[in-house]
Structure formats: C-alpha cells, structure tokens
Amino acid sequence: MNKQIVLFSLLAILLLSSCASRKSFVYLRDMEMGQKYPFDDKHEAVIRSNDRLGITVSCKNPELAIPFNIQGGNFQVDMAGNVKASETAGSKGKGYLVDVDGNIDFPILGKLHLEGLKISEVKNLIENKIKESNYIKDPLVTVEILNFKYTVLGAVGHNGTFTVDGDRITLLEAIANAGDLQGKARTNRVKVIREINGERQMFVHDLGTKDIFDSPCYYLQQNDIVYVEPKYRKKDVEDRGWQISTFLLSIVTAVCSVMWAIK
Numbered sequence: 001m002n003k004q005i006v007l008f009s010l011l012a013i014l015l016l017s018s019c020a021s022r023k024s025f026v027y028l029r030d031m032e033m034g035q036k037y038p039f040d041d042k043h044e045a046v047i048r049s050n051d052r053l054g055i056t057v058s059c060k061n062p063e064l065a066i067p068f069n070i071q072g073g074n075f076q077v078d079m080a081g082n083v084k085a086s087e088t089a090g091s092k093g094k095g096y097l098v099d100v101d102g103n104i105d106f107p108i109l110g111k112l113h114l115e116g117l118k119i120s121e122v123k124n125l126i127e128n129k130i131k132e133s134n135y136i137k138d139p140l141v142t143v144e145i146l147n148f149k150y151t152v153l154g155a156v157g158h159n160g161t162f163t164v165d166g167d168r169i170t171l172l173e174a175i176a177n178a179g180d181l182q183g184k185a186r187t188n189r190v191k192v193i194r195e196i197n198g199e200r201q202m203f204v205h206d207l208g209t210k211d212i213f214d215s216p217c218y219y220l221q222q223n224d225i226v227y228v229e230p231k232y233r234k235k236d237v238e239d240r241g242w243q244i245s246t247f248l249l250s251i252v253t254a255v256c257s258v259m260w261a262i263k
Contacts, residue, residue, distance in 0.1 A: 025187055027172070027208065028207075028208070028209065028210050028212070029208050029209070030208075030210055037210060037213060039213060040219070043219045044118040044119045044167070044168075045148065045167035045168065045221060046116060046117070046221065047098060047102075047116065047117050047119075047122060047145075048102075048195070048223070049099065049101070050097070051097075051098045051145055051222060052094075052095045052096065052097050052098075052146045052147040053095050053096045053097075053098065053114070053122070053145060053146065054094070054096075054142075054143070054144045054145075055095070055122075055126065055141065055143050056141070057069055057126070058140045058141075058142075059136045059137075059139050059140060060138065064135070065136065065139070067107055068106075068107050068109075068130070068135075094146065095146045098114055098115060101115075102114060102115025102116065106126070108130075108135065109126065109130070112125065119143050119144070119145070119167065122143045123141045123142070123143050126139075126141045127139050127140075127141045144166070144167065145167045147163075147222070148163065148164040148166070148167050149222060149223065150162055150164070150174055150223065150224045150225070151223075151224070152174055152175065152177070152178035152226045152227075152228070153225065153226070153228070154226075154227045154228035155181060155182040155184050155185035155186070155228045155229070155230040155231075156175060156178040156181060156185070156228050157178055157179015158178060158179045159178070162174070162177055162178070164222075167222070168219060169219070169220050170218055170220070171190070171192065171212065171218055171219075171220060171226065172207070172212070174220055174226055175190075175207075175226065175228070178226075181207075182228075184231050185228050185230060185231075186229045186230065186231055187207050187208055188206040188208065189204060189228075189229035190204070190206070190207055190227075190229070191203065191204050191205070191226070191227045191228075192215075192217035192220070192226055192227075193224065193225040193227065194221060194225075203215060203216065203217045205217070
C-alpha cells in the first residue's frame with residue numbers, strides 16, 4: 001500500500017511539474033490595490049486620409065435635412081420626424097472617403113478638409129457651416145468612422161487585421177482580440193507602428209508595467225500595426241532544449257518509480 005501511495009504521489013508531482021513548465025505572464029504587475037490611476041475618458045479618433053466616414057444630418061424639420069443626406073440615398077425619417085442613417089449606411093463602400101489631400105465632398109457644403117480633426121471637431125465644423133449659411137437653424141450632425149481597423153502580428157494567438165465597432169480600442173483589448181500573448185512573446189517589446197504626418201513611427205511598450213497607460217498608443221488609431229516581438233531563435237532553442245531535458249528526466253524518474261513499486 002505504501003508503495004502505491006508513493007507511486008501515485010510521484011505521478012502527481014510529474015503532472016504538476018509539466019503544468020508548471022508552462023510560462024505565465026502578469027499584466028500590469030506594478031499596479032497597487034486601492035491606488036487611483038487617471039485616464040483619458042474623452043479620447044477621440046483623429047481623421048486620416050482613406051478613412052470612410054458616415055455623416056448624417058438631422059433637424060426638427062426633416063425635409064430641410066434631406067439634401068445633406070443624399071450620399072447613396074441611405075437615410076430614413078422616423079416617426080418623430082428625424083432624419084437618420086438607414087441600416088445600409090454603414091456598410092462597406094458607403095459613406096464619404098477622405099481623399100489623399102484629407103478632403104471630402106459633402107452635399108451642398110462642397111469640399112471640406114477633415115484630416116487631422118477629431119470626430120467632435122468634424123461634427124462642429126459641419127453644424128457651424130450649415131448654420132452660417134442659414135440652411136438649417138438647429139442642425140444635428142452625427143459622425144462615425146466606418147472602416148476603423150488595425151493589425152496584430154507576431155507572438156499572439158492569431159495574427160490578422162481586425163475591425164472596430166466604433167473608433168475606440170486600447171492596445172490591451174487589441175491583444176486580447178488576437179488571442180492574447182504566446183509563451184514566446186517578449187512582453188517588454190510590444191511595438192505599435194503608426195503613421196504620423198506622412199511618416200511611420202514605432203513605439204515600444206512593456207505590458208508588465210502601468211506605464212502602458214501613459215503611452216500615446218494606449219488607444220489605437222486606425223491602421224495601427226501592433227507587433228509582439230518573439231524571443232530570439234537562440235533563446236527559443238535554449239528553452240526548447242530545457243523543456244525536452246526536463247520532460248525526459250521526468251519520464252526516467254517515473255519509469256524507475258514504477259519499476260521500484262512493482263518489485
């Protein structure tokens with residue numbers, strides 16, 4: 001009986017050691033319980049060239065807003081008399097494409113330069129132009145980005161390009177959507193490549209520290225590329241060799257234990 005207990009104990013230790021060999025990672029390990037960390041709850045995406053915008057104008061007299069919503073004919077009037085976008089207005093290929101010069105052609109108002117503006121600034125710009133021209137006294141404009149997307153590459157669960165419902169997503173959310181970090185990920189070498197004023201810039205982050213909250217890339221911009229750097233091949237080989245050695249040693253130990261127990 002004692003030999004059986006010892007045998008089962010050794011097998012349990014072998015199983016636990018195999019599970020323990022898996023690498024673990026603690027996000028934001030330096031955050032403290034009860035400590036308050038301020039954040040930007042008013043973050044807005046910035047308009048860039050090749051963005052596709054959904055823009056809808058409404059007012060108390062819906063017939064006055066109709067000329068401003070003729071892009072693709074995707075609008076409807078609800079029971080309260082408000083003009084709003086139909087369900088197809090946000091589909092692929094609809095909306096206003098911001099050209100390479102940062103402009104769109106908007107009904108009645110003509111060419112508008114939007115590149116570099118935030119969503120709320122675009123909204124205010126269009127509302128003010130409509131009021132200044134006495135087209136509508138109290139216009140209500142809604143603006144959204146229809147093709148907000150980002151790409152995640154490297155040591156994550158699955159690489160790919162992802163779309164966002166809206167215009168706000170954090171770096172941590174993006175990594176979670178990509179299946180989280182792999183065991184071979186260099187957690188202190190998570191890069192975000194961003195296009196800024198016609199140039200590509202790279203920002204490097206350590207996901208183990210709260211400093212990530214202060215990064216200009218904590219909130220992703222459309223078309224950002226997130227690259228989780230894997231460990232170098234030499235390090236991978238060393239880790240694999242260590243894992244194989246540990247596994248073989250465990251097998252030998254288990255076999256010896258079984259042979260000893262059945263004697």
